[in-house]
Amino acid sequence: MASATRHIFKRLFSNTARSATPEGAAYPFSKTALTPPAPKAAETEVERLRQGKRLMEFVHKTLSPPEKQALLQKYFSRRSKDVLQPGSIVTVLQDQAPTQFTGVLIAIRRRGQATSFRLRNILQRTGVEMQFFANSPSLKEIKVVRPPPKGRMRRAKLFYLRDAPDKMSALAGGRK
Amino acid sequence: MIGLKSTLNVIDNSGALLVECVNVLKNKVNNGHGSVGDEIVCVVKRARPISAATQASVNAVKVRKGDVRRAVIVRTRKQVRRPDGTMVRFDDNAAVLLNNKREMLGTRIGGIVSSDLRLKGWSKIVSIAPRVA
Numbered sequence: 556m557a558s559a560t561r562h563i564f565k566r567l568f569s570n571t572a573r574s575a576t577p578e579g580a581a582y583p584f585s586k587t588a589l590t591p592p593a594p595k596a597a598e599t600e601v602e603r604l605r606q607g608k609r610l611m612e613f614v615h616k617t618l619s620p621p622e623k624q625a626l627l628q629k630y631f632s633r634r635s636k637d638v639l640q641p642g643s644i645v646t647v648l649q650d651q652a653p654t655q656f657t658g659v660l661i662a663i664r665r666r667g668q669a670t671s672f673r674l675r676n677i678l679q680r681t682g683v684e685m686q687f688f689a690n691s692p693s694l695k696e697i698k699v700v701r702p703p704p705k706g707r708m709r710r711a712k713l714f715y716l717r718d719a720p721d722k723m724s725a726l727a728g729g730r731k
Numbered sequence: 732m733i734g735l736k737s738t739l740n741v742i743d744n745s746g747a748l749l750v751e752c753v754n755v756l757k758n759k760v761n762n763g764h765g766s767v768g769d770e771i772v773c774v775v776k777r778a779r780p781i782s783a784a785t786q787a788s789v790n791a792v793k794v795r796k797g798d799v800r801r802a803v804i805v806r807t808r809k810q811v812r813r814p815d816g817t818m819v820r821f822d823d824n825a826a827v828l829l830n831n832k833r834e835m836l837g838t839r840i841g842g843i844v845s846s847d848l849r850l851k852g853w854s855k856i857v858s859i860a861p862r863v864a
Contacts, residue, residue, distance in 0.1 A: 681822055
């Protein structure tokens with residue numbers, strides 16, 4: 556009985572280090588602790604990506620150039636101080652036709668890299684709505700001409716303006 | 732998305748005001764629906780009254796109600812996608828009348844047109860239009 560317990564004690568509190576201590580670092584606080592073998596040589600980021608690890612995160616970070624990322628951050632991040640507000644008058648400068656489009660911002664669709672916004676204007680007695688994608692390479696600049704009246708509108712999506720030309724012209728006329 | 736029975740405003744000075752689509756030409760995709768830049772066959776539903784003087788003159792090509800003509804769609808209420816993802820939507824459907832040789836019947840255009848016409852080969856219309864979006 557005593558020898559059995561002594562055996563157990565011996566095994567639990569043995570002084571000699573056991574098999575398979577590794578190439579890795581020795582555990583500094585005990586000579587008998589087992590440390591598993593160190594992992595294989597670190598994979599490079601490219602190898603990890605090829606295996607599909609953290610691939611979407613990488614895509615979101617590198618899909619558009621840093622100036623575009625800054626634009627997205629400046630105008631669409633909710634915490635930014637220049638964030639676009641629905642109801643403001645915005646001008647968009649593009650590479651393709653129409654090179655310049657101004658309109659009331661009626662909707663912002665936040666979808667990460669696929670974020671887009673809609674501008675509505677009345678040109679030649681016809682309502683025109685355009686949906687611009689923030690990350691598009693042909694989108695050069697976004698300028699806020701006027702902020703929304705009274706600081707904010709009471710809706711996030713101003714689709715009611717399609718049926719209310721008087722409210723549309725009030726926004727365009729610019730009551731403060 | 733213009734199909735059979737769709738009505739379009741006519742924005743040139745050919746004399747027609749409202750046109751109803753009867754057939755969309757050369758469009759084997761999209762279920763036979765027409766979009767900006769597609770040629771359609773249409774019936775004139777409403778036209779400006781033609782005075783006797785214009786009736787007599789040979790130059791003026793004025794259309795009457797009930798005429799069957801061809802037209803090209805220049806504005807649609809259904810949004811049209813540009814190659815970079817930009818979408819355009821107008822508040823009405825509009826067309827410009829043509830003759831059988833794809834030439835315009837009218838001489839002036841009174842309204843905004845979509846710039847997708849240029850991609851489809853209607854640069855003549857785009858150049859005459861007062862505003863392009």
